[in-house]
Amino acid sequence: MIDFSFTEEQELFRQALKDWFERNLPLEKVRENDTKAKIPKELIKGLADLGLLCMTLPEEHGGAGADWVTTTLAAEEIGYWDISIALPVFFLVQASWGYVVDRYATDAVRDAVLRKAARGEAFIGIGVTEPGGGSDVAGFKSTMRREGDYWIVNGEKTYISGTEECKEMGGGYFCNAYHDRSKGHRGMTAFYLPIDAPGVEVTKRFDDMGRMAISTGGFTMNNVKIPLEYQLGEEGWGFYLTMEGFDAARLLVAASCIGAAERALEIGMEYIKERRAFERPLAAFQGIQFELADDYAKLQAVKQLVYKTAWMLDKKYEKAEQGKMPDRSMSLECAKWISMCKLLAPQLAFDIFYDTMLWFGAYGYTKECPLEMGLRGVMSYCIGAEGTMNIQRIVIARELLGREYTRAR
Ligand SMILES: Cc1cc2nc3c(=O)[nH]c(=O)nc-3n(C[C@H](O)[C@H](O)[C@H](O)COP(=O)(O)OP(=O)(O)OC[C@H]3O[C@@H](n4cnc5c(N)ncnc54)[C@H](O)[C@@H]3O)c2cc1C
Structure with a gap:
């Protein structure tokens, strides 16, 4: 049952x-x-x-x-x-x-x-993306070399969430760098980068279009000494740990978008019951009812997908030992489901904010109406924070067709 x-x-x-x-x-x-x-x-x-x-x-x-x-x-x-x-x-x-x-x-x-x-x-965040691009997670340029009990790290990260908060509160980032490029994605290792380590400089804060209360910025790493005890997992595991983090984050991204979209529908429903046109509440027009019904049905469908996927992630971790990578086939199956969540939820939330803003007429285009904040916010997850939509499609297609059809290089 x-x-x-x-x-x-x-x-x-x-x-x-x-x-x-x-x-x-x-x-x-x-x-x-x-x-x-x-x-x-x-x-x-x-x-x-x-x-x-x-x-x-x-x-x-x-x-x-x-x-x-x-x-x-x-x-x-x-x-x-x-x-x-x-x-x-x-x-x-x-x-x-x-x-x-x-x-x-x-x-x-x-x-x-x-x-x-x-x-x-x-604050603990993720610093993977570099100025040269974010989708190709194995294509970055940051390097690390061993010197005694330290890794010496050089490189630059950009479009990183929370750099200002991290600088203010203290903390740092999950990062990775190449120590042996000849090994491809197995030549990178993950480490914890304290934001206040000598050689780290927070470079800028982007003037984003949305989610204004949290910063997005960048930092450079110039001969930063990372003690070996800050290495995460074994040497060469960097790529896999990054994928593991993306999976967890993408699930929660989808859930946040679902929550925001639920609120947008509630705000919209309240308004269409009050606002009148042609001597009737807007809610009495089928043109609006049908849009509401479609949005609500899609939202419930994606919500079920998100919770089923959360359940799968629990199953994956139930069997995983601390410090060891989880079972590979379970990880890949989870990644497929998580990518489905990340592909569908932000776009659906964006569509729902868009639809409900239209119900508000001109008021929806003002900052007196709260909905425009949501449209700007969920857009960050359509455009690419925690991975673009095409990258989710690639993960899903890879699991359906096999790697031979979807190899990046
Ligand atoms: C608000 C915000 C916050 C972010 N926070 C963080 C953070 O905290 N940490 C972090 O590391 N990164 C962060 N990012 C960066 C994010 O991970 C990257 O934007 C994302 O991975 C895409 O990289 P890119 O922007 O370089 O786009 P590109 O990699 O240059 O891609 C550009 C376009 O090309 C498409 N594309 C690329 N390759 C393919 C392909 N093989 N097939 C089809 N289409 C393809 C992409 O889907 C995209 O539409 C953040 C981004 C945003 C917008």
Whole structure:
């Protein structure tokens, strides 16, 4: 038998989040954060007190030991309350990449960043993309060479979420670099990069079009000394750990987009019941009802996909030992499902924000209406944060057809 219900514990958890966010993050506050381009400190503290930050880490490492279904539920809920998507980014980057860092980290990394990030006193992010391109994850230029008990790292990362927050709060990034290019993607190794390490310089903050309250920036690494105890996993595992992190992050991206789209529909429904044209509420026109019904049906379908995929991720990790890569065939099957979520959810959310904005008429084109924040926010996940749509299509096609048809090089 299949059971689609959440546990009582999960329902109580969701209700606790609803109660807290309703009090602490009304839409006016989301607008204020978007305008001021900053997540207020008290919001971060609130997330930490709720046990949401790095909630996927084991309790003994400072997290809440949450499973992926529960973490997905949290991502959906945060997306619902912050439709600008800034807080969801702050949450999901750390829940996913923090988890992967923890799986392969030494206690030195846990003490340096993870325990603090779980308390809201540091930020842990992902620094993979380089000026030369992000889709080709094995095509980057950063290098590392061994010198005694250190790796010496050189390179540049760009379009990186949270650089300003990381600089301000402390913390760092999951990164990787090549030590042996002749081995192709097996010649790269992952490491934890503290943002305040000598030789690291945060270079710029992009003037993004959306999710304004969290920064996107870049940094250079100039002969940065990374102690060997900051290496993540074994030498040559960098590419695989990056894919593992992407999988976790993409699932939570999809859940956040679902939450934001649910809110957009609610905001839209409330409005069309009130607003009148031709002596009737807009809600009485079938032209609008049919659009609502289509959007709602698609949203429920993608939501089921997202939760089934979260369940699959739990199954994958149930069998995976700390510090060892999970079973390869389960990982590949999960990657296919996760890419389906990342392909469909951001685009559907974008379409729903677009549709509901049109219901608002001219008001929908103003910043007095909250919906435009959502359109700008979810767009970041259509365009490419945590991987572009075409990259998701490549992963899905690869698993359907085989690598011989989808080899990148
Ligand atoms: C708001 C935001 C936040 C981000 N945060 C982070 C972060 O925290 N950390 C990080 O490392 N990166 C981050 N990124 C970068 C993101 O991962 C990259 O933008 C993404 O991987 C795409 O890389 P690119 O922008 O260089 O585009 P390109 O790789 O140059 O791709 C451009 C276009 O070509 C298409 N394309 C490329 N290859 C193929 C192919 N083989 N077949 C078909 N089409 C193809 C792509 O789908 C895309 O449409 C962020 C991006 C954004 C927008």
